[in-house]
Amino acid sequence: MRICIAGAGAIGCTLAARIAASGQPVNILARGATLQQLQHHGIRLNDLDGDHTVSVHASESAEALGPQDLILVCTKAPALGAVFAQIQPMLHPDTVVIPVVNGLPWWYFRGIESRFANDPIKAIDPDGELNRLVPQQHLIGCVVFITATRTAPGIVNAANPHLMIIGEITHQLTDRLERIRQLIEHAGIEARSTDNIRDQIWTKVIANLTSNPLSVISGATLEQLYSDPQLQPLVRRVLDETLLAAASHGARVRFDPQSIMEMGTGMGAIKTSMLQDFEAGAPLELATIGHAVVEVAEKTGIDMPTTRHILALAEFLSQQQRNA
Structure with a gap:
C-alpha cells in the first residue's frame, strides 16, 4: 500500500x-x-x-x-x-x-x-x-x-x-x-x-469542547478544569449543553457526565492542545471544536449559551494575540 x-x-x-x-x-x-x-x-x-x-x-x-x-x-x-x-x-x-x-x-x-x-x-x-x-x-x-x-x-x-x-x-x-x-x-x-463513527466523534468533541476553549481563557490544566471549584461549574454546563446537542442528533455517548468529569481530572496537569497552540501564537481550532457544534445544535433547536460565551472569549483573546 x-x-x-x-x-x-x-x-x-x-x-x-x-x-x-x-x-x-x-x-x-x-x-x-x-x-x-x-x-x-x-x-x-x-x-x-x-x-x-x-x-x-x-x-x-x-x-x-x-x-x-x-x-x-x-x-x-x-x-x-x-x-x-x-x-x-x-x-x-x-x-x-x-x-x-x-x-x-x-x-x-x-x-x-x-x-x-x-x-x-x-x-x-x-x-x-x-x-x-x-x-x-x-x-x-x-x-x-x-x-x-x-x-x-x-x-x-x-x-x-x-x-x-x-x-x-x-x-x-x-x-x-x-x-x-x-x-x-x-x-x-x-x-x-x-x-457508527459519529458516536465516537461526539465522545471526542465532548472532551475537547469542555476543556480546550476554557483552557485558553483560564490557562488551566485538564486537572484544574475538571476539579477546581471556580472552573468546574462552567465545565459542567458546557458538558450538559454538548450532551444535549449530541442526543438531539441521535448520538449515543457511552459515558455519564460524572464519569467524564472524573476522567478529565484524571488526565493530570496537562495543557490542552488548544492552550499550547495559543501560547505558540498558532490559529485555534475553535471552528471545528466549538462553532460547528453550536451550529449543529441550532438545527434541532438546542441553545448553548454558556458554550457560546466561552467561545466568544477565546476568540477575543486569539484575535487580540494576532493583532498584537
Missing part, C-alpha cells in the same frame, strides 16, 4: 514512525525545517514501547510523491483547505483519505439518511470547498486518542497508549476499512473499526 502522511506534527510523526517501524514504507508531505530533518535524519519517536528511529520518504511536492492509496491528513483544522488542495496530485479513484482532525467534520451530514442530509456545516466549510476537493467516496472518518508532543522537528514524545477508531462515513463495515484497521494494528496502535 502506498501511504502518505500529510502533516508532520506530533500526531503525524507518531503515526508515520509506528507505521514505518512495522516495515511499511511511508511517504510524508512536509516543508521547511521539518522537511530537512526528515530527509536527513528521519523520525525519532519515544513512546511506551521505547525509542524508534525510522527512515521515511519526505517531500514538499505532492507531484513528486505521486498517487497514494491511503493519505492520513494530520493537520490542524484551519489548514484543511490548503492541504486538500495540495494533495490533489496524490488522489486516484480508490484513494482513501482519513482526516486526523479534532472536532465535528465538515462531512457530518453526508453519507447517511437524515433530515439534514448533505447540509454543509458553514462554520467549517462555508462554500463547500472541502467537499469539492475530497468527495465523500474517498473519506473514512477517525477519532484518535494519542497524546504526543513534538519537542523539535521530527522528534516526538508520546507517553500514553495509542488508540485509533476508524469508520466509514456511511456507517458500513467494508473491506477497505478492515484492511486499514489491520495495517494500523500491525503498527502497534490499538485500532478499532466502528459502524
